[in-house]
Amino acid sequence: MRVKFLRGLKPRLMAAFALLTLLGAVAAAGLSYANARSLLLSDAQDGFMNPLVEEVRDYAPRVPVPPTQQDLDDMATYLRSSSVVVYQGMRSRSGSALDFVPAELRETLKTSRTVQWQRRTDRADPYVVIGIPLLQPSGEPTGVEVWAYSSLGGPARAIDSFAQAAWLGVALVLPLALGLALLTAQGVLRPVRRLGAAARALGAGRLDTRVEERGADELTELARTFNRAAEQLEASQAASRRFVADVSHELRTPLTAMNAVTGVLDEDADALSEDTAVAARLVSAETRKLTRLVNDLMEISRFDEGRNVLELDEWDIGTAVSDSLAARGWTSSVEASLPAGVTGRVDRRRLDVVVANLVGNALRHGSAPVTVSVRPGVIEVADSGPGIPPDALPHIFDRFYKADTARSRSEGSGLGLAIAWENARLHGGTIEAANAPSGGAVFTLRLPW
């Protein structure tokens, strides 16, 4: 779940930004917090301890050893704050009870020649406890101890409010960082998304797809590379189509000569010897097929070059379809349902090509009965054959596509459906291929007439 969430570039960028901000803020705030805390506390502590130690040093020579109760009291009075002066079992009468002094600290001070202190937090406010030993001129402890404590509440509260300010800062900066991350992500993702859409369009065959090349970053470089690749693809497709057009054109002249004499071959074949007659009829029949193929190739080339234009006129569609069927002698082999009064603005010659190719295809590859029905905006051609294999459906309008690979060469040129499709598109319409629930193939021509 988490991995899936982080798969996108946007959440990843945002997470990185948020983490970075958080880490940076916490590190900065944490470091300065620790620094400030130790500085503030030692400042407060020194302000309390240093004068006290001075005073104890100044006063020390005046204290006799062993001291009397009076000596202890005098010293305690002399010392500022609520210090307690202790000597063995005795203690000065002023000052608070000694229970603020931790036992181990007392123990340490008994043998120590230096000031002992401890910072403690076992009360509401933190405080510091200090023990100062009185030393003989020789440096030996006299046994007289001065104990005092001071609250560090003020500085501690200052530190707390500082920490709060730091956290507040983090809280304020985090949404800002996320916003920045969002902006950056969008800046990266918009061109990426555009490139993706363009690549899909290119893949779908729209080779004139280009993307905007604005800016000078890596994504612009990528866009430029994409555009160059698309240009090359388009150029190579144009070159191969040009080649097909040129080849077809070159074939026309010899085909015209051959075509002119096929009639002679057909007419005289009966008078020839058997083998020669077969050969003559074969050459004649194949010449006609080749002619049809070249004509279809030329037609496709004209579509590719955008040279085909529509000549739209108002026609009765039923009449147009029935004329197309009659012209090819299909009237008796096709069940036509052609209601009168369905009219449309179409190029009649192109409509004829579409109808001829769809019905011809149905008669060749489907089985009887083949039906043609006309409705407003729709011409439907259905057969009762086995239908089109599902994996062939998406390619049925491709050039030279053969649904049945076992059939090496069909009657048609292999371009009939492609030409029908191009003609429908030129009209701003579509042809859909599907299988009827009852099994036959159904081609539906939709025209915006």
Place this chain on the structure above:
Amino acid sequence: MASVAMVLLVEDDPAVREGLGLALRRQGHDVRAAVTGEEGVERLRETRPDIVVLDIMLPGIDGFETCRRMRGQAEVPIIVLTARGDDFDVVAGLEAGADDYVVKPVEPRVLEARIRAVLRRTVSEPANAERHGSLVIDRAGLEVRKNDVKVALTPTELKLVLELSRTPGRVLTRQQILEAVWEHDYLGDSRLVDACVQRVRAKIEDVPSEPAYIHTVRGFGYRFGPR
């Protein structure tokens, strides 16, 4: 066998020339061949053929120019062979004065049908000459006179005028004209009609850009009638 018609075939490719020549001869035509446009124009003058079959892609002067020069000489029907099937070719050929066109590779049967249709174009009818403004249409004599001067029309142009003037004031669609004059089936190219109307207007109208006899009915076709 008496020849059906004398055909002048202008084609530079020897195989096409020979093949089409053979096919046309077998249909009963007397075929004369020319290799270049210049030779074609020359042979037209010498042989006075009934019809010219003219390739567009020719060395030297091309088919368009040849067509124009032939038109300058005679009202002979001209069928153009266009190699490209290119729309531009067709329009240019028709503007140069061709009566009809056939796209290569040519089906001999199609070419033969077009030739026969073109040759059938003018049939004399027993009728009195009709006067339309300054135009006299003589269906018996098969001629059109403007201000008592005979207008030089090709057979196709003449048939177009005869068909249109048969029902003055009535609109004929391009399709109807195409079927009546060119005998094309329902899939004919209506640009033939437009090109022919342009040529006829240039010959019979006082101001071809403001026609008084052949009116364009936009989106439908043409209507004859002096107005």
